[in-house]
Amino acid sequence: ITFRWSGVDDPDGDRIIDYHFELSEYPDMRWPLSPNFERLTSRTPSGGKARWTVPYTGLLNPATTYYWRVRARDATGVWGPWSRVFRFQTKAPGVPLDVRLEADGHGGFVLRWRANPEGEPPVKYKVYGSDERGFTASDREYLVFRGKGFCCTMEEYRNKPDDAPDTGLVRTPANLIGVVEKSELRVVGEGLELANTNKAYYRVVAVDGAGNESGPSDYAEVPRPHVWNHPPARVRVGQPFRWTPRVIRSIGDLRCRRSEESSYNAAFWDREELSFAPENLPPGLEQDPRTGTISGRPTATGTFRIEFTVSDQFGKKRTISWPLEVK
Incomplete structure (x- = not known):
């Protein structure tokens, strides 16, 4: 306006x-x-x-x-x-309501919402996804102020150069997923080809028949850690095996932490850092604790389980388990 x-x-x-x-x-x-x-x-x-x-x-x-x-x-x-x-007065749709993620029964999530009864009736919806908590819904590249960027400790904050690539104003790609007419869209899971899916957070914007847009909805959040891809169901004994779990994680948002020197120490303090621990793997396979990659050569035939726990530094964790047939 x-x-x-x-x-x-x-x-x-x-x-x-x-x-x-x-x-x-x-x-x-x-x-x-x-x-x-x-x-x-x-x-x-x-x-x-x-x-x-x-x-x-x-x-x-x-x-x-x-x-x-x-x-x-x-x-x-x-x-x-x-x-x-x-x-x-403005003529536009109201902000979409009750935006939520519901499990699809296949390890993914469907984003659902309902139209706002206030304002003009919507004829379609724009859906957005990002790993930044509280992100700005944007159809085009935009700038995000990250302060000192990604930091875990105050010592790291103090020692980090002011001109590091992730500091200050950072060019951030558009986060539009797509435009839909129904009040739902599958946004987490395997086989998704739309951009900005398999992210930690989602928002929805309503559009009326004249092209007027509502403001963005509150965000819906994926329960984390969440592994959205599956390993192969069958492999050959003695043959090289390698599979990396794809895990949704949040990069946090701009926050300030107090120190002895200042109460204004702005950075992305809460990016989730992941670690992996194997619980049950077929003989001959091992897991990298940092990347989660499972690799090796299966040494025995039979039906086994790939089972591991993924955790973040805040104490959130999830144990993942899939069958694996070795022939």
């Missing part, structure tokens, strides 16, 4: 260099709706011109009355009076 208004002339002939925009849910403008809606246009892409664009989709609810006003500032720093208060 872009707001526009007529430029004004200064009675003293001074140049108008800025506008102060406010939007509120109250007709008396007692409080701005949020910090996003009290802006100096000189500090936005509008560059001080007589217009302002809402920076993100979904910051305004459909079928809700909002109020806005604006005032001008001249080159000497003097503010003019506020304009009269304008009001409006």
Whole structure:
């Protein structure tokens, strides 16, 4: 949404260099709706011109009355009076509700949700997936501020170079999975060809018949650790075997940790680090504790089990077990 208004002339002939925009849910403008809606246009892409664009989709609810006003500032720093208060409503779908992941019975998950009764009726949905907790749903590449990047300890934080590749503003690929008409989509499991599936978190955006989009839903989260691929069911005795489990893990989000030097130590502190421990493997096979790769040459025929436990540093773990026939 872009707001526009007529430029004004200064009675003293001074140049108008800025506008102060406010939007509120109250007709008396007692409080701005949020910090996003009290802006100096000189500090936005509008560059001080007589217009302002809402920076993100979904910051305004459909079928809700909002109020806005604006005032001008001249080159000497003097503010003019506020304009009269304008009001409006947006026409768009409501944010999808009850977004959840349900097991599909084959080791994967189906994402399901329901339409919001508020706002315009949706005709389709856009589904997004990411390993970042609280991620921004985006159709295109965007920037994520990662602070000092991925850190596990304060010592690592202190010693990490400020220009490491994962620090500061990091270019992040689009996370759109696809567009669907039904209120469900399989997003976790083998055989999925859509981008951004087999991720830790998912959001949904509703789209109405005019192409207007809702804001993104709350995220649904895969229970972790979760292994989404399966080993082969049959192998030959004495032949090389190699299989690596594909595990969904979260990279966390930007958080601050306190230290003696500062209370503002921003980084992605909570990336899940995985380890693997074999519980039961066919003779001749072994598992790498860091990558989880199971490899070797089976030395005996029969029906065995591939069974191992995958854990993260926060104490979450899961034991995985599949049959393996060695002929």
